[in-house]
Amino acid sequence: PSRVLSGVQPSGALHLGNYLGALVKFARLQHEIDTFIFVADMHAITVWQDPAALAQQTREIAAAYIASGLDPDKATIFPQSAVREHAELAWIFNCVARLGWLDRMTQFKEKSGKHKERSSVGLYTYPVLQAADILIYKATHVPVGEDQKQHLELTRDIAAKFNHDFGAPGGASAFFPQPEPLIQGPGARVMSLRDGSAKMSKSDPSDYSRINLTDDADAIAQKIKKARTDPEPLPETLDELSARAEADNLVGIFAALSGQTKAEVLAEYAGKGFGTFKPALAELAVEKLAPVGEKMRGLLGDPAVLDAILAKGAEKAREAAAPTLSEVKKLVGFWGA
Ligand code: TYM
Missing domain, CATH: 3.40.50.620 (HUPs)
Known part of the structure; x- marks a missing residue:
């Protein structure tokens, strides 16, 4: 069993x-x-x-x-x-x-x-x-x-x-x-939004390194907007992506939130810059997380x-x-x- x-x-x-x-x-x-x-x-x-x-x-x-x-x-x-x-x-x-x-x-x-x-x-x-x-x-x-x-x-x-x-x-x-x-899927290792080589963690002194489940829509959008990235557009292949820790992390977060693979996300966003990708990610994150925070607050009321x-x-x-x-x-x- x-x-x-x-x-x-x-x-x-x-x-x-x-x-x-x-x-x-x-x-x-x-x-x-x-x-x-x-x-x-x-x-x-x-x-x-x-x-x-x-x-x-x-x-x-x-x-x-x-x-x-x-x-x-x-x-x-x-x-x-x-x-x-x-x-x-x-x-x-x-x-x-x-x-x-x-x-x-x-x-x-x-x-x-x-x-x-x-x-x-x-x-x-x-x-x-x-x-x-x-x-x-x-x-x-x-x-x-x-x-x-x-x-x-x-x-x-x-x-x-x-x-x-x-x-x-x-x-x-x-x-x-x-x-x-x-331990599966792109959500198994979410990295800090400030440093693609450190894992997202409760103990990081910077609140901008993580999105908290209780963050409101504004905070979620702000943190994604300020997330560290590089200036290049998103690549075609997972190989190229894996050499860019911060980009890899944001694509992984997008994939995990949308229930896709990273390859599927790249198929849609390859060639597009973070000026396009970040707002899409922010919208997705708010759509998925804001209701969770709201429901938590409701439950904690009783x-x-x-x-x-x-x-x-x-x-x-x-x-x-x-x-x-x-x-x-x-x-x-x-x-x-
Ligand atoms: P804790 O409380 O540190 O974390 C809870 C769960 O969240 C996962 N996690 C992450 N996953 C992806 N990316 C991250 N950046 C990230 N940070 C944390 C953790 O892997 C964990 O699944 N030792 C455990 C608690 C525990 C436990 C157990 C778990 C105690 N006994 C028995 C399973 C079975 C811990 O400290 O989790």
């Missing part, structure tokens, strides 16, 4: 990269596969989060999920911290994963920067909790942006080592599946409804997670399991 799982951290405003790399894919998959989508609040506190704001940030992510098409009657939407099985499995996985595996994680190196010794221990074991998020539901498919690829590889390594170390005797060793990352959705989702998630954890405890040999 297939099952989708993914999550987003409630650690700041969501942007176009989160939307195209993850959120739109969740909404698409829910029709085909049993889908679990959570708010990664335990991951968020690996760096400081204001306790007075965290619960509201969690509601904002839930609102963004629903505004981008996730249906709470179809998909299970819940806060990670409300399902304690994630944390319990993460501890066991901390004892399965090897230090050497975590030492290779590039995201920790980026996020800890020059001050490794002052980072939280949670930031270091972050990918182990992520593996628990996925495997507690025995999820088979994980829709994420390109930046999560290495974490998914680690998840697969942890699953394989757990199966090897604790798998039931007699060959029934595939206790955990090997989850497949779903927090009780969001809270009821999260509570019901948490209950369903616990029902799915509990049997996996009790089997794991038996396999590990814990007393009473």
